[in-house]
Amino acid sequence: MQTRPIFITDDAIADTVAAHWLPEVVEVEYLPWGFGAHHWRVTGGGTTLFGTLDQLAPRHTAASLEAAYAGAAALADDGLNMVCAPLPSRDGRFTVDAGAGVLSTTPWLDGRSPTEAEARKPRHVREVIDALTTLHRAAPPDTLPSWTPRIGPEFADDLRARTNRPWRSGPLGESARTVLAARHDVIKSWISRYLELAGVAFDHRDRWVPTHGEPHGANQVMGACGLKLVDWESLALAPRERDYVDLFEAAADHSVALDPAMIELFALDWRLSEIAEYARWFAAPHTGTDDDHTALEDLYAELEVADSGSDE
The missing domain is CATH 3.90.1200 (Aminoglycoside 3'-phosphotransferase; Chain: A, domain 2)
Structure with missing residues (x-):
């Protein structure tokens, strides 16, 4: 989304990522990209992650998002190199309740979308x-x-x-x-x-x-x-x-x-x-x-x- 959400702060995103994926978060940046979900670049310990906050009803449930992201990870594990799969959190799940939605992360990709x-x-x-x-x-x-x-x-x-x-x-x-x-x-x-x-x-x-x-x-x-x-x-x-x-x-x-x-x-x-x-x-x-x-x-x-x- 182009507009920064008013219902969650960058600090809340940083805390959630630190608790579940990247303990040494040092920088978080909101990205005005796409349309539908909200995105952040999160960096720490020499690693950069791409964070996505999906809101739920009416399109999703927490269970449906977890199943979809887990399925993408399984396809990547089976050798489908075109899949940029979500990363598992410390408890093995691919989505985390962030209060204002469901947060997931993927590796940061060195590239861009085609024109x-x-x-x-x-x-x-x-x-x-x-x-x-x-x-x-x-x-x-x-x-x-x-x-x-x-x-x-x-x-x-x-x-x-x-x-x-x-x-x-x-x-x-x-x-x-x-x-x-x-x-x-x-x-x-x-x-x-x-x-x-x-x-x-x-x-x-x-x-x-x-x-x-x-x-x-x-x-x-x-x-x-x-x-x-x-x-x-x-x-x-x-x-x-x-x-x-x-x-x-x-x-x-x-x-x-x-x-x-x-x-x-x-x-x-x-x-x-x-x-x-x-x-x-x-x-x-x-x-x-x-x-x-x-x-x-x-x-x-x-x-x-x-x-x-x-x-x-």
């Missing part, structure tokens, strides 16, 4: 596809979570009820409410199609594989470390198309056979999950930070498909 132009280059796309192919062929760790639909059939009617009243929760509340209310019918049609396709996916669970969930450029690091996939909080057993929504056309160019219906499912999974998250965001108190404005732009982007007349 949009770099991410489209054929050589880089080939590397990503090779990494995903290796992941999808891996034996699933025993504790690996399974994908389930994040949006239920009641969401559209619940959203309509909520958007029938003004959102005086902050400066952007009414803008979000208005655009959501205007798209109610198309959101309801998306949910119907989404749940239909989810049923098809569950009919073929024997084909599910370990999937990263969000292997886009922001979750890739390249450099001296080679290509690494980071941010494994969404790791789950699922149809492999879950990892190819943004790479569908490129995958065809590289002879990767994919089911278009499953691509549609996970495009809807992302879109509807984002809509639900932003509905919660703007119905709740907010102050108009840079993150709030980014979230509103993202909400508009997810709903732009409705303006084109699509009812996927």
Whole structure:
């Protein structure tokens, strides 16, 4: 996130890391990176760690995050070099309750995420596809979570009820409410199609594989470390198309056979999950930070498909 959290201090992060991973913490720096979780660089004793604070409900539970991060560590132990896995704490767990969320750490990587132009280059796309192919062929760790639909059939009617009243929760509340209310019918049609396709996916669970969930450029690091996939909080057993929504056309160019219906499912999974998250965001108190404005732009982007007349 670009905005420093007000619910936890750098000192609290330093104390938690010192207690569970790195006893000689001497420096902690908040990193205004990414969108969704909060990140810090923590240094001490000649070691640098990357700390991530994930908040829980509604997307996660403490148990689901622990299972995902433990699964990533198991995959790395099995030789999947593209996995930047979380580090075990002193008690062997990969997540620690930090009060305001769940904290995890990974080694600090000497590299950077690709630019949009770099991410489209054929050589880089080939590397990503090779990494995903290796992941999808891996034996699933025993504790690996399974994908389930994040949006239920009641969401559209619940959203309509909520958007029938003004959102005086902050400066952007009414803008979000208005655009959501205007798209109610198309959101309801998306949910119907989404749940239909989810049923098809569950009919073929024997084909599910370990999937990263969000292997886009922001979750890739390249450099001296080679290509690494980071941010494994969404790791789950699922149809492999879950990892190819943004790479569908490129995958065809590289002879990767994919089911278009499953691509549609996970495009809807992302879109509807984002809509639900932003509905919660703007119905709740907010102050108009840079993150709030980014979230509103993202909400508009997810709903732009409705303006084109699509009812996927």
